[in-house]
Amino acid sequence: MKLHTLTPAKGSVKTNKRLGRGQGSGGSTxxxxxxxxxxxxxxxxxxxxEGGQMPLQRRVPKFGFKNNKxxxxxxxxxxxxxxLAGKNTGGNISLQFLIENGIVGKSDKVKVLGRGELKSKISVEAHKFSATAAQAIEKVGGTATTVK
Structure with a gap:
């Protein structure tokens, strides 16, 4: 075997059709x-x-509004x-605790709402509290701390 005798395997190399190069190249078109x-x-x-037909983006109606602010x-x-109060928190529920337990994401803002009943004394950290939630937390002797 020598370098000048090497060739590609049979059928592995195919020449492209040279289109638009005269009559012998596969027709006039x-x-x-x-x-x-x-x-x-x-x-x-x-x-x-779409060839003059009314395109999809114009056929489908626009609706809705997203306020970015x-x-x-x-x-x-x-x-x-x-x-969560029974989960070894020591009566302290911080934002980090909520993130670690998968209740909220790390970029989520948290608002505590007043559904349900609170029996244990806890201190809660959140971005916002509803009036009924803050009242219920303070009623059992806990604290509602607002975080920025």
Missing amino acids: AGRGHKGAQSRSGYHSKPGF KVYYKAVNLDLLED
């Missing part, structure tokens, strides 16, 4: 079909163009805090 814009050089269709809070109710 060069694989582009007959006439029309798509057969011409420089043809470019606009994104979403609105602050969305993740709701945590008193009944959930009551369940």
